[in-house]
Amino acid sequence: MTQTKTELLKKIEAREAVIAVIGIGYVGLPLAVEFGKQGYRVIGVDVDARKVERINQGVSYIPDIATAEIAELVGKGLLSATSDYSVLHDVDAISICVPTPLRKTKDPDMSYIIAAADEITKHSRAGQLIVLESTTYPGTTDELIVPRLAGNGLKVGEDVFICFSPERIDPGNPIYGVRNTPKVIGGVTPACVEVAEALYSKPIERVILVSSTRAAEMVKLLENTFRSVNIGMVNEMAVMCDKLDVNVWEVIEAASTKPFGFMTFFPGPGLGGHCIPIDPLYLSWKLKALNYTARFIELASEVNSNMPLYVINKVMEALNEVRQTVNGAAILVLGVAYKRDIDDLRESPALDIIQLLQERGGVVSYHDKYVTTLHHEGIDLASVDLTAEALKAADCVVIVTDHTHIDYGFVADNARIVVDTRNALKNVEDPACTVVLL
Numbered sequence: 001m002t003q004t005k006t007e008l009l010k011k012i013e014a015r016e017a018v019i020a021v022i023g024i025g026y027v028g029l030p031l032a033v034e035f036g037k038q039g040y041r042v043i044g045v046d047v048d049a050r051k052v053e054r055i056n057q058g059v060s061y062i063p064d065i066a067t068a069e070i071a072e073l074v075g076k077g078l079l080s081a082t083s084d085y086s087v088l089h090d091v092d093a094i095s096i097c098v099p100t101p102l103r104k105t106k107d108p109d110m111s112y113i114i115a116a117a118d119e120i121t122k123h124s125r126a127g128q129l130i131v132l133e134s135t136t137y138p139g140t141t142d143e144l145i146v147p148r149l150a151g152n153g154l155k156v157g158e159d160v161f162i163c164f165s166p167e168r169i170d171p172g173n174p175i176y177g178v179r180n181t182p183k184v185i186g187g188v189t190p191a192c193v194e195v196a197e198a199l200y201s202k203p204i205e206r207v208i209l210v211s212s213t214r215a216a217e218m219v220k221l222l223e224n225t226f227r228s229v230n231i232g233m234v235n236e237m238a239v240m241c242d243k244l245d246v247n248v249w250e251v252i253e254a255a256s257t258k259p260f261g262f263m264t265f266f267p268g269p270g271l272g273g274h275c276i277p278i279d280p281l282y283l284s285w286k287l288k289a290l291n292y293t294a295r296f297i298e299l300a301s302e303v304n305s306n307m308p309l310y311v312i313n314k315v316m317e318a319l320n321e322v323r324q325t326v327n328g329a330a331i332l333v334l335g336v337a338y339k340r341d342i343d344d345l346r347e348s349p350a351l352d353i354i355q356l357l358q359e360r361g362g363v364v365s366y367h368d369k370y371v372t373t374l375h376h377e378g379i380d381l382a383s384v385d386l387t388a389e390a391l392k393a394a395d396c397v398v399i400v401t402d403h404t405h406i407d408y409g410f411v412a413d414n415a416r417i418v419v420d421t422r423n424a425l426k427n428v429e430d431p432a433c434t435v436v437l438l
């Protein structure tokens with residue numbers, strides 16, 4: 001079965017196009033659900049058999065997506081999942097949402113994109129739209145996706161339509177989801193963009209077209225580098241304020257009253273998640289090959305990755321004040337997910353903080369209702385209940401992630417020392433414990 005661009009566009013308009021989403025994780029599943037809600041039949045393709053099974057049972061595994069939503073779409077026959085790539089032959093559009101992590105050497109790990117692209121190449125046919133959504137370095141679509149399909153005898157822009165459209169999902173964000181977050185699309189040819197715009201403008205309120213896949217790839221890296229550099233700057237501001245004996249949180253709050261020319265960023269225990277600590281390094285890696293050093297990116301990465309050690313110093317100083325050492329101290333870490341109100345542990349600074357405390361002889365426990373057990377490179381812990389006894393038993397409590405459901409007044413009432421990396425106790429009047437801010 002092959003089809004022309006006109007036939008593909010007709011199917012998209014009639015909601016008869018079938019869509020495959022490769023990689024149904026934090027990014028792919030919400031996208032698949034939005035397409036399903038628009039009446040398209042969507043097939044999630046994932047190598048993780050547990051995810052495939054859960055989707056087919058109508059069960060969600062992503063906190064932002066309710067099981068009821070999955071169950072409804074599965075019940076209507078609009079959503080299913082499989083690990084069998086051969087389904088790709090019969091679909092009209094393919095969105096690629098596989099991971100793009102770093103290798104141990106901090107170089108991009110392109111193996112997931114390459115594996116997906118190889119499978120698409122094996123099963124593709126004329127008349128399909130292929131959109132890469134995974135965050136990656138500028139040039140990826142042109143260098144890794146286009147040559148494979150062109151090698152299949154398909155002419156890009158005539159037989160097959162290839163675009164890059166960066167995913168912008170913000171897990172845990174109650175206001176912005178797939179539907180109301182504008183989506184940028186860059187295509188290999190104008191015909192490619194035309195097809196992608198037709199499809200993506202159904203589930204997404206606003207699509208923004210740019211002139212090339214490289215421009216679209218760079219948009220995402222600008223967005224995430226912007227965050228990484230600004231967080232690095234404000235983290236260094238926290239270190240400088242500390243040396244000057246100034247409260248950085250007070251300074252930020254006052255500065256943020258300026259109605260123009262200032263954007264608020266907060267310091268913290270370090271970067272986390274699958275995006276901000278990683279994506280800028282995709283850009284600096286690419287630039288290294290062009291003999292250029294991306295100085296802002298590298299500096300921000302250095303400052304941000306030193307923050308866990310800075311937190312450890314705060315814990316050591318706080319314990320020192322009461323003639324205690326980290327060695328042998330009971331330390332309760334509050335919140336281990338990389339940001340508030342989500343369950344994602346990837347690159348979480350809590351992992352570094354716990355490891356550094358354990359290496360120094362700290363007896364570490366943690367509480368996080370979203371992460372019930374923690375097994376990571378030598379850390380084997382289970383979340384403890386947040387009781388008055390647990391708080392009282394701790395020589396030091398370290399707030400790493402400020403989940404909103406926690407009663408911070410209760411924490412302050414029962415803890416002795418709190419190292420508060422998020423200013424979570426800001427609304428607690430006259431805390432009974434010693435509070436150490438970043």
Ligand SMILES: NC(=O)c1ccc[n+]([C@@H]2O[C@H](COP(=O)([O-])OP(=O)(O)OC[C@H]3O[C@@H](n4cnc5c(N)ncnc54)[C@H](O)[C@@H]3O)[C@@H](O)[C@H]2O)c1
Nearest residue numbers: 023024025026027046047048097098100115134135167169
């Ligand atoms: N999580 C976010 O907040 C976020 C936001 C914007 C962009 N992104 C980008 O989106 C991409 C995906 O991130 P994520 O957070 O959804 O990752 P994830 O790990 O939650 O999901 C990726 C899925 O891809 C599957 N997978 C891996 N290799 C595969 C293959 N060869 N074939 C089929 N499935 C495969 C995995 O099993 C997993 O289910 C990354 O490039 C990331 O940088 C993530």
